[in-house]
Amino acid sequence: MSKATEESIHEAWSSHAYDQAFSLMAQCYASDFYRTALRIVLDHATAQDVVQEASVKMWRALPKFKGDSKFSTWAYRIVVNEALGTLRKSKNFHRSLDGVDIGVPDSPYFEADRLLADLYRALANLPERQRLTFQLRYFDAKPYSDISEILGTSVGGLKANYHHAVERIKREMSELNPDYDFESNE
Helix, strand or coil: CCCCCCCCHHHHHHHCCCCHHHHHHHHHHHHHHHHHHHHHCCHHHHHHHHHHHHHHHHHHHHHHHHCCCCCHHHHHHHHHHHHHHHHHHCCCCCCCCCCCEEEECCCCHHHHHHHHHHHHHHHHCCHHHHHHHHHHHHHCCCHHHHHHHHHHHCHHHHHHHHHHHHHHHHHHHHCCCCCHHHHHCC
């Protein structure tokens, strides 16, 4: 079977082959949806649940999809909303990762792992919109136009959110790693 694309999904959807369109979407985007959910909920099992619930919603809504946006953008919005809804329902959710043992050995060979763990700590402390904008732009390399559709906000607002997120992350990373020169490693 060839790799699924937006075009192949659209073709199946256009011919009312919704099961095929859904299968192609899953083939094309499942791992991206999981990574996005994981970065929002910060727990593997919860991310799997989020993707499963979002997939059910996508499957049910696919016949009603209007085609006003790309399937990936529409589906990302469902995943993001499901992940945020899961967080809001969680009574035990704490956005900060302070005190969480991330299991990085104290060795120079694991410096990148420590920096990545610190990045996730800094991300967890960002306001929700900034965090989501940063995640979708930085990790998923989504264009601002797609993020705008996913989050339902203006491109200008997203650019401001991204800028503020980057500045805040730089500050927190510098505080956590005072000896590391982040400016020369961009």
